[in-house]
Amino acid sequence: MLSVTKRSSWTDTLLSIFLFVLIIILYQYFAHQRHLLNPHDKLVPTFAQMLDAFTRSTFEPDRNGVYRLLDDTLASGQRVLISMVFVFGGVLMGAYMGLFPVMDKLFYKFFLFFDKIPALAILPILFIFFGLGEVSKVALIVIGVVPTIILDTYLRAKAFPQEQVIKAITMSASKSQIIFKIILPKIFPMALDSIRLNFKAIVLFLISGEALAATAGLGYRIFVVRRYMAMDIIISYVIWIGLLSYLIDAGICLWIKKQYRWYNK
Structure with missing residues (x-):
């Protein structure tokens, strides 16, 4: 023992x-x-070199007067924020599917099928239909992540105690009241956990879209400087992406801990 x-x-x-x-x-x-x-080695930069590259990207404007790290972070952040609107919409969709049999029959197999298609495989199709602009990049994130969030929330809603739903119906609660006042308050912290655990996939699809077609963004910058073997910039950007993702994850965890104290008890 x-x-x-x-x-x-x-x-x-x-x-x-x-x-x-x-x-x-x-x-x-x-x-x-x-x-x-080799004092001029570029493949394994020292921490001093990476710090210098990070400082230049952060505090020194380029020839166009742009602070690259700030500009790239804002461009990537905007794409993520837009995609998160659809992600949280997926939570609502999954809750409705879990509660109403008609929506279950109509959408479940559809999203289950789409969830099995690798999003990167349809990236060329997105570029053909939507062009190389922002729509295709956001669509890639949405297609890659939202079906998983929908199915996860659907399973949470299906596992919700039916006696509470029946009790609400007998008390003349509307369908919207059942969703927003009974089911979502109970399963929402679990949905947040699912979102934060899928955030790595969100970043992956973001970088993939930016690497192929973008003029700014964290993924775009990494693949641009790759041509010059600028590992000091690449590694500093990778660390920056990891730090931002970690802070977002920690923020979600803190929100869950404060707003849903019963969840992890």
């Missing part, structure tokens, strides 16, 4: 950062070794 021992907060903190520190030390070691052999 495993013995349960009480750990200090310092121990927990050290354990949580141990792998990060280990990776940083190993990376710095290999970067240092490569630069001893």
